[in-house]
Amino acid sequence: MAKPSEPKRKKRNGGTTTSRMRDVARKAGVSVMTVSRALNDPDKVSKEMRLKVRAVVDEIGYVPNRLARSLSSNRSNLLGLIVPSIRNSLFAETIKGISDVASGNGYRLMIADSGPGLHEEEEAITAFLQQRVAGLVLHNTSHTANAIEMIGKAGIPVVENGNLTSTPLDSVVSYSNYEAARAMTLHLARMGYKQIAFVSLVRRENDRARERLRGYLAALKELGRKPDDALILERPPGFSAGAEAVMHLVESVPQVDAIFFAGDVLAVGAALECQRRGWKVPGRVALASFDDLDILRHVNPPLTTIRLPRYEIGRRSAECLLDRIAGRATERVSLDLKFEIIQRESA
Amino acid sequence: MAKPSEPKRKKRNGGTTTSRMRDVARKAGVSVMTVSRALNDPDKVSKEMRLKVRAVVDEIGYVPNRLARSLSSNRSNLLGLIVPSIRNSLFAETIKGISDVASGNGYRLMIADSGPGLHEEEEAITAFLQQRVAGLVLHNTSHTANAIEMIGKAGIPVVENGNLTSTPLDSVVSYSNYEAARAMTLHLARMGYKQIAFVSLVRRENDRARERLRGYLAALKELGRKPDDALILERPPGFSAGAEAVMHLVESVPQVDAIFFAGDVLAVGAALECQRRGWKVPGRVALASFDDLDILRHVNPPLTTIRLPRYEIGRRSAECLLDRIAGRATERVSLDLKFEIIQRESA
DNA sequence: GATTATTGTGTTACGCGTAACATGGATCTG
DNA sequence: CAGATCCATGTTACGCGTAACACAATAATC
CATH class of the missing domain: 3.40.50.2300 (Response regulator)
Incomplete structure (x- = not known):
């Protein structure tokens, strides 16, 4: 009975209070671990638990905290994409390809616009590594020495997709x-x-x-x-x-x-x-x-x-990244998606 | 002396080991708190500390963990943007506007493509709230009831920018x-x-x-x-x-x-x-x-x-969001950036 | 029916930082 | 010079989850 009273929370910003897994657990009369499992690994809990937990989650509107999950599990669900210009509609197809695959697999996409400069690309890479992205897609195939070193240390998979470079950082999905x-x-x-x-x-x-x-x-x-x-x-x-x-x-x-x-x-x-x-x-x-x-x-x-198979490049880039992240593939990939000359009337 | 030996780390994925603030602290012979302050609030530490910490950071290539920072401080540096179609080049300008302001202030941008459907938008909103974004930019001005409720509970600022709606969720930066x-x-x-x-x-x-x-x-x-x-x-x-x-x-x-x-x-x-x-x-x-x-x-x-001032809409949307996040502004904003008819030869 | 697997749930110990408070010394104050 | 104030740094206690292990109850095995 003499359960040590709930430690007060560190601090909370003003009014709104986001509910925690602990709140769900208490309300459902189970441990937090059971809640975690019911939400993320439903096969590991009994059907009734699953339903009870789900009911409480819906009732109090619990929104799982991905930050905590990622930190604790040491796995994030973020992919980073760096393009030289978001404005350029050429990249839109590729972005869509990446985005489709990512969101279809529970991953979220962060996009940075590096401009034409290599230095800005490095900054964007730094920022993404700080967010602990699970993988990176880079359009550039040349990078600052610093960027290369940081990526190497981070140990995350990278796909370059602006050119079928013969000296990729890691994998490359592109055309020549x-x-x-x-x-x-x-x-x-x-x-x-x-x-x-x-x-x-x-x-x-x-x-x-x-x-x-x-x-x-x-x-x-x-x-x-x-x-x-x-x-x-x-x-x-x-x-x-x-x-x-x-x-x-x-x-x-x-x-x-x-x-x-x-x-x-x-x-x-x-x-x-x-x-x-x-x-x-x-x-x-x-x-x-x-x-x-x-x-x-x-x-x-x-x-x-x-x-040029721009959508496909995005799709395959993301798939390649996810395969590597999930450990389904360990080899570097160098994928040439080819191109096709379309003869029309102007020449 | 009998310092309790470093607790072994929970688990680490295979080879590469990312360094932690603790590693920097040990190497610099200071506490982690000092490292934290040297990096995030330099005025709070002496100049020599600052330099020593910086030197160690550079030496071992420490990359701060934003996940941990956000979790601990209960503040993320993520903005979420949901557009009906990333492919559509119309949004590119707005995205660029948001992106410029965001990255200029240390914020990162997550972009989701909701397609035309309201339900997909709700899914994207859920995903972003799970990532604990600090603010949201939505292009749509109509949303599912569920989405509205979730956003309300989350208590984060939202800017809608597809239309100067008279019934915004929160703020609106757009044109009519x-x-x-x-x-x-x-x-x-x-x-x-x-x-x-x-x-x-x-x-x-x-x-x-x-x-x-x-x-x-x-x-x-x-x-x-x-x-x-x-x-x-x-x-x-x-x-x-x-x-x-x-x-x-x-x-x-x-x-x-x-x-x-x-x-x-x-x-x-x-x-x-x-x-x-x-x-x-x-x-x-x-x-x-x-x-x-x-x-x-x-x-x-x-x-x-x-x-239409599309870049400006992006820029002002992001600024509005950041003002709210930083507490510089507390009022909802309804900003009409107007439009201009360009008379050319086709009519 | 005793032994071994399997299943479902709980407990403990972190992940990597920051907030809040504590501390010791230098500086100010009258 | 005692006491208030400031400054730089350290200590403790979390933030919100998950990994790994422990354990009891049930099911499978011979």
């Missing part, structure tokens, strides 16, 4: 930017284009853009053509930059007959600009794009592009 | 979908259009779309016009649906002279479709859009639309 750019360049050459320009995002600190340029250059080499600096541009993201780039190229290098926009929505901006000016595509200049944006099919003419 | 749709409809009427069609997303479970329809109908009423069911459509999101809608309207109701696309990228799809078919815009039919997508400026002709 190099091969894709190379394939498109060769494709354009096969279509008969002689002067193929290449426009990408700014390549500094952007390994995808660099890989694409490598692929373009490799294709030129295979074709026995010399790269021409005047045909290689980099531009900030956005429609306007694409519009500007096509104007610039057509005017400054009149013999250009095809432009390969290797990133962002540049190609769309270019296509719309051509249309506005009444330039025939591909008559005046052919256009090709890199990303499988829905809108590419709807502009006039529809744009030749590369279809 | 009703007023915006009404204003655009009146604007189109002033431009001389007589038969103005209205196309929105599916209105069931989408209060924004319903509000916009209300605004459209209110404007018609003010104009002394009778709504015509044949001129009111709902469509799924996407370019194709917009393209289909414009064709459908022009063919089934030949006298239509303007179409107000009140949602998603429908208007863009419609504009591109008109262009493909060589229909003059606004000659054959005028087009107007609801959202301030960058691309609207680039299609031909540029689309008349409504500019």
Whole structure:
């Protein structure tokens, strides 16, 4: 009987008092452990216990505390995702893929926008490790030394998915930017284009853009053509930059007959600009794009592009992470989800 | 001397061992409390302590455990955001606004995609409350009864930002979908259009779309016009649906002279479709859009639309939340960030 | 029917930090 | 110089759960 009276709680913020597992236990007349089991491992308790506990939980509106659970069990249900730009709709598909798998398995997704910089990525990684995420998805495939070390120490699985890097931190689920750019360049050459320009995002600190340029250059080499600096541009993201780039190229290098926009929505901006000016595509200049944006099919003419399995990349990345977290898989994965050239009318 | 030997740790997952504050304390020859203070409240410790602790932290690569901190202090640094569709680029700006403010203040953002359903939103809310988020941003302004009750019990600040609802759960930072749709409809009427069609997303479970329809109908009423069911459509999101809608309207109701696309990228799809078919815009039919997508400026002709302060909504939502969390503000906020009609060539 | 497994529940000891209070010395105060 | 005040640090007691083990009651085994 002389049960030591409940220790008073450390402190509580003002009015509202969230109920604890202990409150459920008391009300149901069982131990907290039984409540814990009834909620998280129902097979371990008898049916009547399960029902009684559930009833009390519903009655008092108990919301389990994941923080405490994670701390105690040393397992969190958080996944971290870091993308260079949340604004960029290209990532939306991948995010959705990750999000679907995560929430379908009881995991929650934290998203950080690192901007283009590696240092900001490191900060985001630090923050996520502090939250003790169970796994990380990184879009970048290059990182600061510090970031690499921290991730190594943390011992959590990581999937990179911006490029099929040959030197992943851990696992990689992606496609080859190099091969894709190379394939498109060769494709354009096969279509008969002689002067193929290449426009990408700014390549500094952007390994995808660099890989694409490598692929373009490799294709030129295979074709026995010399790269021409005047045909290689980099531009900030956005429609306007694409519009500007096509104007610039057509005017400054009149013999250009095809432009390969290797990133962002540049190609769309270019296509719309051509249309506005009444330039025939591909008559005046052919256009090709890199990303499988829905809108590419709807502009006039529809744009030749590369279809990338972005949703699938998200899905498989998350699955890979969860497999590793659950211990179902222990090997690093290097998964090439390929790409596909979609031939439409613009080139 | 007879210090009771370190209790062995409960359990550790295999190889990697994350260091604890205790390890830092031992190595620095101070108490854990001093370490805690040196890291979180530097003014409370002497300069030499601060430096010594920092040095040890760097040396052993200690990563503070936010889970433990949050649990112990009863304060988390997590914000939850629930949007109907992560895929939809409209939300990207708002997400960025929230994300910028959050990470600038040491908060982390968890994002859930609820889909169009209220029930899924409730699930996401539950999950976030389990993580003990410090605040919530909801795009929806209608919720299940259960969700409302849970949020009430949790006692955390909430900002809704999809519509300037007059019956917010707590605070609201948004614009009036009703007023915006009404204003655009009146604007189109002033431009001389007589038969103005209205196309929105599916209105069931989408209060924004319903509000916009209300605004459209209110404007018609003010104009002394009778709504015509044949001129009111709902469509799924996407370019194709917009393209289909414009064709459908022009063919089934030949006298239509303007179409107000009140949602998603429908208007863009419609504009591109008109262009493909060589229909003059606004000659054959005028087009107007609801959202301030960058691309609207680039299609031909540029689309008349409504500019919404989406980034600002995100930013102010997050600020409002943080003010409430920090106790800097205790009052509910109802902030109307307005909208602006952008007159371009399509109408 | 005694012995061994199985099942259901409770007990104890943490997980990793922070709040609140305690302590000892330096500084101020009149 | 006694007493009040401050400052830097330590001690204790939790926050809210789970892991691991203990234990009693039931079921399976021969």
